[in-house]
Amino acid sequence: MKTNLSILVFLLGMISQSFAQEEKAEKTEVNRDPIKFEKAMSGTFNGQKVDYNAVVSETFLRNSKGEVTAGLWSTAYIRTGVDSSKRPVTFIFNGGPGSASFWLHMGFFGPKVVKTDSGATMDDGSAPYTFVDNPQALLDITDLVFIDPIGTGYSQVEGVGENEDFWGLNEDARSIAQFMRIWVTKHGRWQAPKFIAGESFGTTRAAKIAEVLEGGGQTMAVNGIILISQALDYAGSSSWEDNITSFFTYLPSMAATAWYHNKAGEGKELEAFVQEAREFAYNDYLTALYKGEKQTEGEKSAIADKLVYFTGLDKDFILRSDNQILMHRFKKELLRDQGKAIGTLDGRYLATETDKAAEGPVLGDPSSYMTGAAYTATWNDYVTRELGVVMDRPYYSSAVGMGGNWNWKPVPDGAYWEPSYVSTARSLSEAMHRNTAMKVMVANGYYDLITPFFDAEYTFARHNFPQERIEMKYYEAGHMMYNHQEDFDALSQDIREFLTKLIQ
Structure with a gap:
């Protein structure tokens, strides 16, 4: 009996080792090129006809050994027929952490947007939903790059990568900064004005990215940052x-x-x-x-x-x-x-x-539930039918399994750290002091009950922010103020003016 049991344990161990080796083998090679879908399009924005390419593509992120760790997906709208070397580019992402960028894409910045009840009285109901051209989109003055962090959208770990390499405050910022440098290099935009627009945790991320971009052997200065429903210091939003x-x-x-x-x-x-x-x-x-x-x-x-x-x-x-x-x-x-x-x-x-x-x-x-179905449906229809994307997996609007596995610690593993409220406010303040041309616009909703506008005022009154380079804007709506048509119009005008002043 003991002999039989020993044989069984040995066989189970061999099978387990075999599976582990197979899994390891799967994580050591990426034998393909990044996936890309590209389509020529045109539209009228701010009264100006613009020809552009819509590019939904995967970018391989790599570790210090040059090994592929992830495939990060983005959707870019790149104007054609113009000298692109100094053409402004705006990188856009949402928050969560764990949210894809389709909220800002479908709700405000994209060339087409979904429309829910502006008065906040009606549920979005069932399909079909209202999806319209967005003549206020910024494509006449800047290219747009919507970023889906790892675990969201189509983005996922590849090669030797693990989710823990990306699911954390510092890890996330480093991965997005790496993508931005790759994109700028590939498209020849080192001399172009660069902007970041983030919403909610996306503002937490934006502040950290501004800091990360100033190091790593490839310093990249950002001209301006747009913070929509800011969350830089969580003591004021918890x-x-x-x-x-x-x-x-x-x-x-x-x-x-x-x-x-x-x-x-x-x-x-x-x-x-x-x-x-x-x-x-x-x-x-x-x-x-x-x-x-x-x-x-x-x-x-x-x-x-x-x-x-x-x-x-x-x-x-x-x-x-x-x-x-x-x-x-x-x-x-x-x-x-x-x-x-x-x-x-x-x-x-x-x-x-x-x-x-x-x-x-x-x-x-x-x-959330009175608007979410409209956003999800219009995005999935748009990305497949209009942009021609065909994938063998779903587009995840929220990362699966990220919640309890996110690393909020701002210090490396093993370093002593006492729990405190998350804050990247000092990171942004110091980045602004090192880059004295950078300006920040903060968009606040009066009825935002998760990232309150008074917290934005309280945050930017501290941390030694250069007050003359901070613009505070207010809207009579909530976290996604662009769901209210009057504030969609106002936010569009405010961002356009903010960018234009920094581009000239």
Whole structure:
């Protein structure tokens, strides 16, 4: 019996070793060229007819030994018939981490865009969806390169690569910076103005990339960065218990959202009401938050009265919350009397809840699920039918399995580090001090309840940012402010003006 068992263990070991060797062999060779789909197209942008090539392609990333580690996919729109050596190029990506770039592609920057309900009252429903030409696209002044980080879109590890080589704050930035250098070299754009546009975590990434591009033996200076719904310092965008910063930074967004839903600020203009909230946050609320139990009951009651004024919530609820309102509770509590919960990405959206007694929303984020199907469907139709892409695997709008495997540590493995809030604000500030020509535009949505506009103000007021090179812009919508047509128009004009000034 022992002999038979020993033989079985030996055989299992041999089989396991055989599989491991096969897997290793599969990870050591990439015997093919990168895949590319290219199509000649034309359109009218800002009143100007533009001929361009749409290029959906794979770029091999390599390690220090020159071995292929991943195939990173991008979609580029490159103008033809012009001298490209100094033609501006804008690199664009979304956030997550783990999100593909199709949100900014389909929602705002692309030559064609999807249209959902601008008033945030109607669900996107079922196909077909509205997909239209985008005459405000920037192709008359810059080429556009949409980047899908590894694990998103069609991008995936190849050769000797592992997901852990790319799924981390530093790892991600290095891979995107490597791609940008490869793209610029291949297309002869080292003398061309270069811009980055990122949304949400994409802004966290953009700040880190600006730092990475200044090293590595191939210094590349960026002319400008567009931060849409910035998230550079997560202390101000993490609504968690005991995080005093977040109660301070979220308050004006709560006030703006309460104003929108007619729960606060009656008779006030939005900007005036928001300004009141800013002043209260700085002058009274912040002090109260730090004093904590050193306040008298009368002082607590006075602060609660002001919070009622700004948020429209019940005073007893605010006092039970110790004058500290967590965002998930606010989203449920604001319209609880109507049985509705409001959106996270955009507080204008609301939905009828199945559990009206729950502490927070139970159906998820209506500003996401009321628009997501339209984005996904139009992209998949567009990339196959119009751009001619044929792949044997799906385009992943979100990376599968990335969430719990993302490495947020800003230091190498094995280095001592105590947990803290993620922040790349100092990285961007230092990059701006080294590159004194770089400018930054920050686009903020008043009703953004995940990356609040007041956090952007608080972040850029610190970290020694050169104030004269920061442009703050505000829009009466949420995280994806371009879902609101008036703000789509305003954002388009603001970005066009920002780029034009830096190109001239």
